[in-house]
Amino acid sequence: MIERDEHARLVSPEDEIRIWSHECSGRDTREGLRETAPGFELAFARSGLFRLRIGRRDRVVHPNHVIAFHPGEEYRVGHPIGGADASTVISFRPDALAAILAEIHPRRAEADPARVRFPFGETIATAPVALLHMELRRLLRDRPGDAGAIEAAALALAGLALESTEPAPRLRASTRADYAERIEHLKAIVYARRGEPLRLSLLAREAAFSPYHLTRVWRAMTGTTLHGYLESVRLREALEPLAEGEVDLTEIALRLGFSSHSHFSERFRAEFGVTPSGFRARHRRAGPHLLKTARS
Incomplete structure (x- = not known):
């Protein structure tokens, strides 16, 4: 059964995955305070633009992107052109993510969930990923009590995004x-x-x-x-x-x-x-x- 927790997130009672919508007004164009990712998260941007700083790397994020966060990863968010943004976020329990990655890339499967890592920091949302993202949103809107359909769509979306990782650029x-x-x-x-x-x-x-x-x-x-x-x-x-x-x-x-x-x-x-x-x-x-x- 999908439930809403105190942060208005949609969660499964086993906490294998959590799904919620994150929105920001973007009124302040200055870079925000340092934040820390609480767990393994995939953020599917769906509107607006923001700048994300993780370590020394700056990323410009808008509805063409999927961003991966790892537990304890520090980041800052800014809005260089102002305006609101919104993303759908899926977070994973480590063993659940390890199982997904093992199915997609069996030769690189990590037996220890404590050592699991996303295969990318960011990737392009392919057309199938973008459409499945909207399908998940539709299910959350129209069938909020259908836990099975929601969880299946969320897992399918995560799997598709992980499968469609763009190859690393070959530059010096x-x-x-x-x-x-x-x-x-x-x-x-x-x-x-x-x-x-x-x-x-x-x-x-x-x-x-x-x-x-x-x-x-x-x-x-x-x-x-x-x-x-x-x-x-x-x-x-x-x-x-x-x-x-x-x-x-x-x-x-x-x-x-x-x-x-x-x-x-x-x-x-x-x-x-x-x-x-x-x-x-x-x-x-x-x-x-x-x-x-x-x-x-």
Whole structure:
């Protein structure tokens, strides 16, 4: 049976997994106080943008990302462009995570749950991951008492994200940190200006690369093309308003930088296998949201 605890989280009585929605107003653009991850957590960003500092590494996070946290890991969160953000978080008991990883990567299975680790710090939310994330949200909203379906969807989502890890970029160690910082800077620009026609030359100047070198570095660091990344940001940004029941598809399309309703619908269907109106019909809210949230 799924229950709500004192932090408005959805939990299983065995505590194998916990699911909750984390939201932040983002009114303060300064970097926040140091926080510590309480356990193994996967955060599936679904709206907004924030900057996450773990150790010496800065990550720009928006609805194209899945972030992994390990127990005791210290981090800080900032909002470089302001604005609210929201993520769905799944946390795992160590033995539950070890079992999932052993099934996905049996040759690298870790017998000792105390030594288990996520195979990535961050990864791109593939189209199947983004759609399954929205399906989990729909179940939490429409069928909050269906513990079996919710837990199955959460485990399937986690497994799919862990299976679809992007390969590590092949760059020299001496240049990796510098390139990573520049690419993260560009990710913030891409998200902040996602509704504009972004030219390669402009982004190259922002990162102090030549346009040709930017295309090579971007692909090495992210596993995708710059155009493909921008389009995936726009399409995933459309999922939340559609799930909320926003009616005007043309307004959504133009707001996110698509040339027309038909262009948006074509790219959405190619990415997710369903039209925007079809997706909205399935996920339209029947009433107030049933998943309470923990707000920062």
